[in-house]
Amino acid sequence: MKQLLVIIVVLFLSACSSTTPRIASIPTGASTPLDLALCPMKVSNAPKTSAGKVQRQSALACLNDIELLINPAPDSCLSSGFGTLGRNHRGIDYHKRPAGNVIAAGDGVIKTITYRKKDFGNWIIISHGANVYTAYGHLARTSPHLRVGMEIKQGQYLGIMGQTGAGANGVHLHFEVRQGNIHTPQGWWGLTPLNPFRLAGDC
Ligand SMILES: [Zn+2]
Structure with missing residues (x-):
């Protein structure tokens, strides 16, 4: 009887922990096109655009059979693209005013939550497997x-x-996609950064 009670309590607690808010306005379905505008300010390393929008068929990206959202900052605009043109940028920047929500790009496990004073401020890493x-x-x-x-x-x-850490030019999300073996002395920094816009669409 006592064991049963423990199981019930555990089930109840795990149900509670999974009720963190989920943002409704994310793209669902394989064929949802990416609806992403360039921000009004000068955008560096912008991918090809048409009428101020990023040209891309899918709002999703597929990497090693893992499905990711291209834009984990709903209703934001693109404020900086990926690449080394002009600066060494290993990610994508998204901006919104007032500051917007940030959501998980894909299913996974929280690997890191920390504060990086010298660069990325409040910083989260998610491991998606593969x-x-x-x-x-x-x-x-x-x-x-x-x-x-x-x-x-x-x-x-x-x-x-936000703009925590150092070098953040205005409120934005700095988003990175990387692949490789994280279990090396370099950890995250030893992984290969990828341009989400160059990844294939839905898995
Ligand atoms: Zn950035």
């Missing part, structure tokens, strides 16, 4: 529900974009 990782930087604040090792679903709330 050597695929995403990271989220400069957040104004992270969700108090998040814990390292916790499972997370695509679209689940991570925090609010």
Whole structure:
């Protein structure tokens, strides 16, 4: 009887922990095109655009059979693209005013939640399996529900974009997609950064 009670309590607690807010306005379905405008300010390393919008068939990206959202900052605009043209930028920047929500790009497990004073401020890394990782930087604040090792679903709330850390030019989300073996001395920094816009669409 006591064991049964413990099981019930555990089930109840795990149900509670999975009720962190989920953002409704994320693209669903394989054929949802990416509807992403360039921000009004000068955008560096912008991918090809038509009428101020990023040209891309799918709002999703597929990497090693892992499905990721291209834009984990709903209703934002693109403020900087990926690449080394002019500066060494290993990610994509998204901006919104007032500061927008940041959501998980894909299902996974929280690998890191930390504060990086010298660069990315409030910083979250998610492990998606298959050597695929995403990271989220400069957040104004992270969700108090998040814990390292916790499972997370695509679209689940991570925090609010901001300009914490150093070098953040205005409120934005710095989003990175990387792949490789994280279990080396370099850890995250030894992984290969990828341009999400160059990845294939739906898995
Ligand atoms: Zn950035």
